[in-house]
Amino acid sequence: MAVPKKKTSKSKRxxxxxxxxxxxxxxxxxxxxxxxxxxxGRSTFVYPTEEDEGEE
Structure with a gap:
């Protein structure tokens, strides 16, 4: 038979x-x-722009 699960304590929750x-x-x-x-303008990474997407 199915057994109900134990209640989770408030501290764990x-x-x-x-x-x-x-x-x-x-x-x-x-x-x-x-x-x-x-x-x-301080970013040092390259992120795709609309112009870059057409070149691939």
């Missing part, structure tokens, strides 16, 4: 949620930094 939110916050911070770098 909160830990998982904090990890997930932390990763999201880090990704958002990196994206914002990258956007600022591109807009200010």
């Amino acid at each position: 909160n830990k998982r949620k904090a990890t997930w939110k932390g990763k999201a916050a880090l990704a958002a911070r990196k994206a914002l930094s990258l956007g600022k770098a591109v807009l200010s």
Whole structure:
């Protein structure tokens, strides 16, 4: 017969949620930094433009 699963504790649930939110916050911070770098002209990487896409 099927047995019900045990309830997850609040601490485990909160830990998982904090990890997930932390990763999201880090990704958002990196994206914002990258956007600022591109807009200010300080970027050192090459990103495709519309002219580059036609050459391939």
